[in-house]
Amino acid sequence: QVRLVESGGGVVQPGGSLRLSCAASGFTFSKYGMQWVRQAPGKGLEWVAFIRYDGSNKYYADSVKGRFTISRDNSKNTLFLQMNSLRVEDTAVYYCAKDWGGGDDYIAWGQGTLVTVSS
Amino acid sequence: QSVLTQPPSVSGAPGQRVTLSCTGSSSNIGPGVVHWYQKLPGTAPKLLIYGDNNRPSGVPDRFSGSKSGTSASLAITGLQAEDEAHYYCQSYDSSRSGSWVFGGGTKLTVL
Numbered sequence: 001q002v003r004l005v006e007s008g009g010g011v012v013q014p015g016g017s018l019r020l021s022c023a024a025s026g027f028t029f030s031k032y033g034m035q036w037v038r039q040a041p042g043k044g045l046e047w048v049a050f051i052r053y054d055g056s057n058k059y060y061a062d063s064v065k066g067r068f069t070i071s072r073d074n075s076k077n078t079l080f081l082q083m084n085s086l087r088v089e090d091t092a093v094y095y096c097a098k099d100w101g102g103g104d105d106y107i108a109w110g111q112g113t114l115v116t117v118s119s
Numbered sequence: 120q121s122v123l124t125q126p127p128s129v130s131g132a133p134g135q136r137v138t139l140s141c142t143g144s145s146s147n148i149g150p151g152v153v154h155w156y157q158k159l160p161g162t163a164p165k166l167l168i169y170g171d172n173n174r175p176s177g178v179p180d181r182f183s184g185s186k187s188g189t190s191a192s193l194a195i196t197g198l199q200a201e202d203e204a205h206y207y208c209q210s211y212d213s214s215r216s217g218s219w220v221f222g223g224g225t226k227l228t229v230l
Contacts, residue, residue, distance in 0.1 A: 033217045044121065044224040045156075045164065045207050050217050059215040095163060099217065100154070106175055107154060109163040 002026040002108040004096050009113030016086050016117070022079040022096030022110055030054070030074035033099040036081050038092035039112075048094070049081065064090075086117045122147060123208055123222035130228040131198045139193040139225045141208030147220050151211040153191040155184055158205040158224070167206075168193060195227070203229045 008020040022034070036048040049070040050059045058070050069082040079096050093112040100107045124142040131137040141153065152171050156164035166175050168184035171191065183194045191208055208222040 035219055037219070037221075039158075044205070045158070045209075045221045047219040047221055050215070050219065052217060057217065059212075059218040100152075100169060102170075104173075104175070106169060107166055109166075111163055 002098060002106075004098060004108060004110035006094065006096055006110045006113040009094065009115045011116045011118060012086055013119050014086060014088055014117055017082070017084045018086065018115060020081040020083065020094055020096075020113060020115070022081075024077045024079065024098070027098065027108075029072075029077040032101060034070075034072060034079045035097045035099060036070060036079075037095045037097055037109075038090075038115075039095070040089070040092040043092075046092075051079070083115070086115075088117050091115060091117045121223035122212070122220035123210060125206075125208060125222035125225045127223070128226045128228065130230055131195075132230045133198050133200065135198050136194065136196045137198060137227065139195075139206050139208075139227070141191045141193070141222050143189045143191075143210055143220070145189060146213050147189075147210040148186065148191055149189045150213050153184065153186055154209045155182075155191075155193045156207045156209065158207060164207065198229055200229050203227055 003025045005023045035050050051070045067085045071080045093114050095112045096110045098108040155168040157167050158164050171186040172184045181196045185192050205224045207224045212218040
């Protein structure tokens with residue numbers, strides 16, 4: 001059974017940093033592209049970043065480019081999101097997600113971790 | 120401003136049929152596939168439709184998806200009170216292979 005568990009959220013001051021982790025199990029992590037998606041309070045889902053299965057390609061939303069870094073450790077089945085220069089508007093629940101593998105190899109989501117940026 | 124366009128709200132009475140739209144472009148929905156999610160407060164998005172028109176196991180057949188050109192739709196028949204939620208469409212950015220794009224979401228109200 002596919003399972004994704006995010007951790008690392010918390011309260012941080014503007015300008016600070018946090019590193020989110022997403023522990024994956026129940027599937028061959030190294031074969032899938034992975035995503036980070038966030039939802040700010042009262043807002044819709046916003047795609048944040050993508051990393052290819054082997055880490056060779058990474059893409060970011062314009063709102064986080066240059067401040068956030070997505071990475072992965074396939075030996076530890078773990079996805080990361082390093083968030084620097086945090087802003088109040090980065091406050092959100094952050095989800096990691098496994099991409100669709102085709103057919104009934106469904107997209108899967110973690111339960112999310114809350115990041116609050118506040119002074 | 121979301122990449123995909125969804126109406127902010129739709130409503131329907133119990134038992135009725137509603138259709139939620141999702142409009143994209145030749146850079147996303149056109150060449151790609153669309154997935155649909157149901158989002159309830161405090162929970163992770165739930166996959167309702169994948170690959171344009173397929174239901175994961177456990178999703179009632181009251182939910183169906185379709186795609187034509189650069190637009191997609193989610194139809195819900197036999198509306199139930201429990202269907203009241205936000206619904207999001209998602210596709211892929213063809214210029215950044217693998218990257219997701221979302222609609223702004225539609226709030227479905229069951230009258």
